Amino acid sequence: MKQIVLALATVVTLFACNSNSTDTAAAVEKAKKETIDSINAINVAKQQVIDSINTIHHSAHKGQRIESPERNSYAAPNTVAADNTPAAAPAPAPAPQKKKGWSHTAKGAVVGAGAGAITGAIVNPDHVKGAAIGAIIGAGVGAGTGAIVDHSKKKKAAQQ
Known part of the structure; x- marks a missing residue:
């Protein structure tokens, strides 16, 4: 059936x-x-x-x-x-506006996170845990470096 x-x-x-x-x-x-x-x-x-x-x-x-x-x-x-x-x-087209793009802080955070994740995965025997820790530390260091570059560019622009 x-x-x-x-x-x-x-x-x-x-x-x-x-x-x-x-x-x-x-x-x-x-x-x-x-x-x-x-x-x-x-x-x-x-x-x-x-x-x-x-x-x-x-x-x-x-x-x-x-x-x-x-x-x-x-x-x-x-x-x-x-x-x-x-x-x-x-x-007639309006005056072109300056395209802002990514700040150095954001770029530094992304690059640092990528580099830290790769390095952490290679160094730590537990690859996932190492990648996570490396990404966090790398993002922090990269963001800090980018913030310093942003600050110096703003200072230079203010002087001109």
């Missing part, structure tokens, strides 16, 4: 999975098509921005040939948007 119920359950499961496979395949294809369409739309918008930047660059430097290392190598030479109309000039 158990074998009959098990076989019947297996057959029902296989038929249930098989009947939805065409619906699932259609849904997957639809999702793929929508993804490709959205990527294409993003590429068109990106190209319009590149074209408008090129238009501004060329109109600002008529007659002058300036090669800038920051220039995009993938920028298209034409200045026409995807719908064959001249690309509109974007609004």
Whole structure:
């Protein structure tokens, strides 16, 4: 009796999975098509921005040939948007803000923790315990060293 119920359950499961496979395949294809369409739309918008930047660059430097290392190598030479109309000039960008990044204290803590963990795992016979202790000590020493560097940089900046 158990074998009959098990076989019947297996057959029902296989038929249930098989009947939805065409619906699932259609849904997957639809999702793929929508993804490709959205990527294409993003590429068109990106190209319009590149074209408008090129238009501004060329109109600002008529007659002058300036090669800038920051220039995009993938920028298209034409200045026409995807719908064959001249690309509109974007609004002027706000003044760039200084990117802060990691402080020397944070960098020192991370590097110290990594170095301490490796050293502790090598030195201590119990590798996990040694790595944990080494990471804690290394993070403390690295953070302290980074804090000293941060303090000296702030002093130097205040003097200037």
